[in-house]
Amino acid sequence: MPEDTTPAANHPQGETLAALKAVLDAPWDAPLHIVSSSAQLAEGMTQKLPLWEDRGWIEVDGATYTRALVNQLRQRCAITTFRTPRSGGEKDTMLAARDHAVASYVQSPPQHVPPRVTKSFDLSGAKMSTLTQALAYRGIRASATATERRTTNKHLSEIRACLAPRKGPVQDGEIWSEIRHADIRRVITDFLWKSIHGAYRIGSYWKNIPGYEERAKCRLCGVTESMAHILTECAALERWLIWGYVERAWTRTGRAWSMPSWPSILAAGQATPARTNGKPPRDNAVRLWRILLTEAAYLIWCMRCERVIRHEDEAAWQHDERSVAGRWYLSTNRRLRLDIESTHSRFGRLALKRQIVLDTWHQLVWDVQALPDDWTSVRWVLVGIDPTIVNNAGPGS
Numbered sequence: 001m002p003e004d005t006t007p008a009a010n011h012p013q014g015e016t017l018a019a020l021k022a023v024l025d026a027p028w029d030a031p032l033h034i035v036s037s038s039a040q041l042a043e044g045m046t047q048k049l050p051l052w053e054d055r056g057w058i059e060v061d062g063a064t065y066t067r068a069l070v071n072q073l074r075q076r077c078a079i080t081t082f083r084t085p086r087s088g089g090e091k092d093t094m095l096a097a098r099d100h101a102v103a104s105y106v107q108s109p110p111q112h113v114p115p116r117v118t119k120s121f122d123l124s125g126a127k128m129s130t131l132t133q134a135l136a137y138r139g140i141r142a143s144a145t146a147t148e149r150r151t152t153n154k155h156l157s158e159i160r161a162c163l164a165p166r167k168g169p170v171q172d173g174e175i176w177s178e179i180r181h182a183d184i185r186r187v188i189t190d191f192l193w194k195s196i197h198g199a200y201r202i203g204s205y206w207k208n209i210p211g212y213e214e215r216a217k218c219r220l221c222g223v224t225e226s227m228a229h230i231l232t233e234c235a236a237l238e239r240w241l242i243w244g245y246v247e248r249a250w251t252r253t254g255r256a257w258s259m260p261s262w263p264s265i266l267a268a269g270q271a272t273p274a275r276t277n278g279k280p281p282r283d284n285a286v287r288l289w290r291i292l293l294t295e296a297a298y299l300i301w302c303m304r305c306e307r308v309i310r311h312e313d314e315a316a317w318q319h320d321e322r323s324v325a326g327r328w329y330l331s332t333n334r335r336l337r338l339d340i341e342s343t344h345s346r347f348g349r350l351a352l353k354r355q356i357v358l359d360t361w362h363q364l365v366w367d368v369q370a371l372p373d374d375w376t377s378v379r380w381v382l383v384g385i386d387p388t389i390v391n392n393a394g395p396g397s
């Protein structure tokens, strides 16, 4: 426990330091839930961060550690939550932790918690402040290296080229706003944002790090790894099986399927499959495409991380077909259920319209004929997608 979690831990700076220590100590692919006595840290990370980043951290108290915390959080691939205690048990645990911190401070020398910052994740100016193109550029200008700007520009131009035949010239602002679309879960927006910036430590990143050069290569294919390789080319079982399931799900809509290219994955919903019988896809089809595509890409990335990190010593280790099928089925069902829950009246005017959910998922829902027309309000059965989509599915590419 860091020395600064003494009685001063109530101070936001103490909380920031304690959170930083927790993030540094936790595996980056394991969920982390940070419970603190005040909501200040949660507010800072969720509400004030764009403002801080927008102003380049000038005059922000304790910017060094807050910035390091944000930087470390962006390197995590599992969920991190911030909240205040919800039960008496959690409050007791927190008080005990505080006592322990005080005792540690008295009994042992203070530990230093380094405000460690990984440069490739320090692009953060653009992350939360991409509301306008000008702000995005400001953030990138402030901290990105020339190489990172090159990577971002390369990806943006690939996306523009991919969209040009169907949509004509596309502004970068449209690309940034598409990845922030309300249909895309926040964690996936983050994934797409980092992918466009080339901010993940994969492939070429390792080439110039002595002793780690081997990590640059895909262990299954032997070529230099990249996000494009992981998502669209790799021989890994999870990659081709998951795209196979997406193909099966998508073709239920009666529309043609083509394996998405790397730029079209980054373009999310803007690069929907071509017209069918000369007709552009309807809004609900675009929505389903946006959801299926981005969820699949993110799941492939997560399963690749598990394969490479958890099985570092077994170069040829692969997920088996059953677990890939189970994971895709589970994640797609969760996404459907998130949609259903979002229609709840407690969300007021922000609630998702039931008809949108029905139109989006109708062709994928299991035994839909046996359900009432409005299956979003069914309480007596758990509505889910048709399991035959994953049973005996062949590779899509």
Ligand SMILES: [Zn+2]
Residues within 6 Å of the ligand: 218, 219, 220, 221, 222, 229, 233, 234, 235, 236
């Ligand atoms: Zn590969």
